[in-house]
Amino acid sequence: MRIRITAVRKASYPDLMAKYENPIEHTCDVLEGQEWISIDGQCPEGMCPSAWGSMREFVEALARGEGNFYDGWMKNPKSAMISCNDGFRPASFYIEVI
DSSP states (O other): OEEEEEEEEEOOOHHHHHHHOOOOSOOOOOOTTOEEEEETTOOOTTOOHHHHHHHHHHHHHHHTTOOOTTTTOSSSTTEEEEEOSOSSSOEEEEEEEO
16 A cells, blocks of 8 residues: 655754754755655655654554544544654654555
8 A cells, every 4th residue: 555655844943952952964854845655554765764763653554554543533534644753853744545
């Protein structure tokens, strides 16, 4: 089954970065509107490993034909909205069966 993953929003918290984060050279390069296609629940090429870790279980479940997470959480029962686990610059992803 094919699952589309779309980056729908990206936030940034410079105050938290300044207070807690060590300087790093490479940060998140996900762009709003960027899309990936997962085939049979596999990690799409070019997907951020950290973001994939946050969404993998949902993508795999949708690829198996499951859905309706948390008893009606999403308007589309064959979808999920998941954010990556970067507390300084989280990106939100809409995941849907296509």
